[in-house]
Amino acid sequence: MSAAPTFDFLPPLLPANAGSLRAEVRDLVARERAAGRVAVKDRIGMAYNAGFSRACGEAGLIGMTWPKRYGGREATAMERYVVTEELLAADAPVRGHWVADRQSGPVILRYGTEAQRERFLPPITRGECFFCIGLSEPDSGSDLAAVRTRAVREGAGWRLNGTKLWTTNAQNSQFMIAICRTTPQDMKDRYHGLSQFIIDLSLPGVSIRPVINMAGGHEFNEVHFEDVPLAGDALLGTLDEGWKQVSAELAYERSGPERWLSTWQVLAELNATLGPALGDEAEDRIGALLAETLTLREMSLSIAGMLERGMTPNLEAAIVKDLGTRFERRTVEVTRDLAELATERGLAVPVRLGSLLASAILMMPAFTIRGGTTEILRGTIARGLGLR
Known part of the structure; x- marks a missing residue:
């Protein structure tokens, strides 16, 4: 056995x-x-x-x-x-x-x-x-096997058509590494036939349209490709093996300290300002968040060590991303609760903490999407443990 x-x-x-x-x-x-x-x-x-x-x-x-x-x-x-x-x-x-x-x-x-x-x-x-990542599409979301952006052979090069969505920082990037379909999908292996390309975003046929988030910021974009000519050397890696390459790439994206430090400014400002003012009520909840920060940091550091040894810790990275996402949400929720408690007690919420909290609340839905949705991550974890 x-x-x-x-x-x-x-x-x-x-x-x-x-x-x-x-x-x-x-x-x-x-x-x-x-x-x-x-x-x-x-x-x-x-x-x-x-x-x-x-x-x-x-x-x-x-x-x-x-x-x-x-x-x-x-x-x-x-x-x-x-x-x-x-x-x-x-x-x-x-x-x-x-x-x-x-x-x-x-x-x-x-x-x-x-x-x-x-x-x-x-x-x-x-x-x-500067580079951006071309993964998600309007109708495929985190299901990368369903991408419709297609690269078709044309002479020694390729002809590219399709759309990428939620592309962070495309407006400031010169290049995108995108996953595209190069061979018709085989339902026995839905991920076969995908390839990665390095796309010069200044090429004719490339259009970048801003997607303004709920906080009024311009981080995301829709990038549309219409008959974009790609040279033969735009192909990155092995033809039709893009999924394997992307899987290895996601370990870098999902396990870094940004998975628990993106809300660090909120937690640090809360601890420095309302924490002392609220005493015991704040101490336990802030202390729990700080303890969780240290745990996530150790897990994230462990993955950095695995990457250094040439390992591909996809399962461990998915776990860190899932736990980090939930931690980010809890940080915002605890800060909101303590800000409300301070208001009830007649204490003023510091201006910067209030502004940080307001933007974090608006960004909360993105925590569970970027780097792979929670559902996709838990599917990855289940497969890694042999549960599906």
């Missing part, structure tokens, strides 16, 4: 130079704040600042784990984790290079040709080249 599938979160070890890395990032943020490129925000969500991304590139903080010949510094995944954690905790405007650093670059490094690596990786590490 074979053993049941399991998952494991190995104890993580921070690098010996973690302290110096943190100091390096804090010094950079302080300099950039003095230059006006890092603001103290009153709403949650990553901000975009191309100048700050270039500063990160000059400091060697983008593509840290990549080979030096492509502009990296050959650091470990754990060293990169320390830097990422510091940037997010400081609420630095990393939106520009975020996707390219987190997953597009690693995917190109793993599956791309040498020509693709030489073309894209150096400008990414300099903070000059």
Whole structure:
């Protein structure tokens, strides 16, 4: 009898130079704040600042784990984790290079040709080249097997038609890595026949339309492709094996510290302001959130260690994403409850906390969607455990 599938979160070890890395990032943020490129925000969500991304590139903080010949510094995944954690905790405007650093670059490094690596990786590490992700579509959502965007062979290249939706930061990106159907769907294997392409968003036939969220922000976009001509070298990796590549890519997206630090500013402001004013009523609830923060951090660090060892922790990453999503919601709910309690007691809710809370409430529905819906994640977990 074979053993049941399991998952494991190995104890993580921070690098010996973690302290110096943190100091390096804090010094950079302080300099950039003095230059006006890092603001103290009153709403949650990553901000975009191309100048700050270039500063990160000059400091060697983008593509840290990549080979030096492509502009990296050959650091470990754990060293990169320390830097990422510091940037997010400081609420630095990393939106520009975020996707390219987190997953597009690693995917190109793993599956791309040498020509693709030489073309894209150096400008990414300099903070000059930004990527977005083309997965979801108007009628497919998280069911990527149902994507309708199609790339058809045309001579030595391809002809692209279709639409991608909820594409974050497409308005500021030069390139998209999109998954497209290249072979008709086989119901015996719905994920076969999908391929990844690197799409230059300046090509004729590409149109980017803003999708304004409930908080009034422009993060999402609808990207439409109408007879877009792609060169033969736009194909990334192996033809018709895009799903396998995307599955590996999602481990980068689902397990990082952004899965529990996106509401950190709310929790930190709550703890610093209303927490002391409300005493015991706040102590237990804020303490529970902080304890959960530490747990999620250890799990996320563990996955960084697995990635460093060349593992593909898709199951563990899905678990972190699911738990992180629920934690983000609880952070907002606890803050709202304590703000209401303060009002009942005649205490004023600090202006910045109120603004952060208001934006977080409006962003709550997105927590359960980005990086894969809760239902999709739990299906992934069930399959990983052999339950379906």
